[in-house]
Amino acid sequence: MAKKILVVDDSRTVRSSVKYTLEKEGYEVILAEDGRDGLEKLEDNSSITDRPKMIITDVNMPNMDGITFTSEVKKNRNFKFVPVLILTTESQDKMKLKGKEAGAAGWLVKPFSPEQLIGVVKKFVR
């Protein structure tokens, strides 16, 4: 069974390129447009067999930002052990630390290459 990854980003370009790269590697990808949508998607996939094995989230998003989203995920009994990877940009170095404090497992600095993405994802989902 393909391993499921939730990708949360408000940019359609990022969503579809990440989805494309991950699917090519054999992962199953579900998408969400912002933090709130992300939490809803998680609720839809909360049974133990449906749960995503990893979450990738952008930081700056409308409705709910990535840091709040991460800490909400970590508060949820069903998902607290799912690794969260945050997507930051060069100018947001402080975000790495904020993300860590919220419980993120790692980060990836935009722009990134497909190889970099896969390399990081494989750290968490083998």
Place this chain on the structure above:
Amino acid sequence: MGEETLINIFVEESEEILEELEIDLIQLEGNPQDDELINKIFRSMHTLKGSAGLTGLTDIADFVHHAEDVLDKIRNHSLQINYEIISLLLESRDIIEAMVKQIFNPEYHVDQQKVIEISTAFKFFLEAPVSNQGAKDFVEEKQKLSEEDSVYRIKLKLNNNLFETGTDPLGLIKELSDFCDVLDINVNLSRIPEIYELNPEGCYLTLTIFVKTSDSLKRLQDVFIFIEFYNEIEIEEVTEDFKDGLDQTLAEKLTGEILVERGIVEEEDIEEALEEQNRIGEILSKRGKVSKKQVEKVVGEQTKVRNIKEKSSIKVDTYKLEQLMNSMAELVISQAKVRDLVFQFHNNKETEFVTAFDEVDKRIKDLQEEIMKVRMVPIGDTFIRFKRLVRDLSKKQGKEIALEIKGKETELDKNIIEQIADPLKHMIRNSIDHGIELPEEREQEGKNRVGKITLSAYHKEGSIIIKVVDDGAGLDKDKILRKAIDKGIVNREDKLKDEDIYQLIFAPGFSTAQVVTETSGRGVGMDVVRSNIERLRGTVNISTALNQGTTFKIKLPLTLAIIDGMAIKVGEENFIIPMNAIYEFIQPAPEHLKTVKGKGEVVKVRDNYITLTRLHSLFNIEAKETDPTKAIVVVVHDEGKKTCLLVDEILGQQQAVVKSLEDNYTYVEGMAGATILGNGNVAMILDISTIIKMALR
């Protein structure tokens, strides 16, 4: 010294060497790069040659000479070890053994044809050109470090909340193994708190990982990029220490130093432990700082590197050991006698008297335990010897079989090991002949071509369990039953449980082999297996699943010599019930007694009905009390089955020195032996497993 005695010594010495040689050769096949082992084998052959020559046995000396030459070539890496060479060396070992046996039994057959064949084959190998430099380099390369390789020690003190970020330490190790050779991983357990403080979702591990890689340090650091914030990570290059693949510094180091270096414990732990002036590993493992296995592992490696320069052991004649054992046994009997006197004569004022006796009692128990330990030897060598059997038989039958060995450090009484080897051999043969299928058949069943037989040994509740497990075809219940009916072993009308049907393969004259092979299928063997095991006061069970395999489970007592027992009385007769068989003592109320059709008398023990066995009627003796509500009922168990024994009186717990009934009298069903009680009376030791079988009949 006369020639006669010289030959005696030679025969004795070579028997020992040949025994070791077989094990070593089989080991060598699995570890062809073990130079130490090659040297040992070479020395064995060399000694054999030398001693044979000295004794004037030139035939043997000449024959061994060839083998020695071949080994010399292997030692110099000019000949590579392969299946053929190992086979040849093993066969030549057998020839030497036959030649040695022939010295005292002139009728003993030595296959001269084989002698010539082997000598010729050896010559061929000796004249072969210096072989295959490429292959040799590969071997070296695997073992030693190449120029580009570096060895790093990575110490990870993982944060308690690591799991909450979703990081899996195993994932890190897997990532490392993508580009590194992970040489060793050690886990420091000392941060694990007491159970009431333990957060089940927390991570308390400190890992020390040794890796070999030609990649950069940067690459290594990248693995830990996301966890370096909250976790302590140290990466240190230690290439110098690992020049030849093995940690060269091990030899000079103290166990404690190594444990710290490997990250298994902290320096503080060592200092604390040192204060107790005891063996460091033992103390640390007792405190739960390290597991016993971890200590054994580093000590084992250390010993290997230290090269066992001085062996602090001496050889003792087994006869002397037997004598020691006998004296011990007599001492136990005398002690029981003194105990009776002490309790008879002491009054409450003389507690010192009793205390002093308790002291003696304890010392004697310690002494006994120590002496028993001397007789205990690990079962490993016996197990490893079966590799040869599996190797040769599977080849002959065109099967592919791997023998896996577990628990080879499990110790057993030497006598038991000697007597269990034969039954085990039969069972393994049975598994090879009837269990494991041909490679093609296995593939059709969707199994691995290579069949697996697992031999394991472990201690459980004062017994030794030995298992022979195969992943073959399993036993065919219907086929066994048909066969047994054909052979007249059972009647068609008999209603048998599955378990009982499987047990039929142990019946005399039973064999389901399609083809009668050289090694099994003669219908002797499996019945001998069961009777041999029963003679050791053991039991054998079978469990099997069609197409999944068969498990033989042998249960043996730790020792044959002494058992802990409860002395009881029925009428005028004394009996001993082994302590490990006793479940409880009860005095049933009248309403708890029932007679059930087909089952006879039963006793209700906490909602369960258990059959009542009247020892007096079983052994045909006069009891003082035949009413269960007035007598005492002992609930005994074996392998999950229970029965209630009706006895008159309980005399007390004591150690019983087992005297075999068969040696001194004759086999009596339900009796495991006899012993002498403190008051000089003889008591029979009950064989609970058989009694339960008799009761359920």
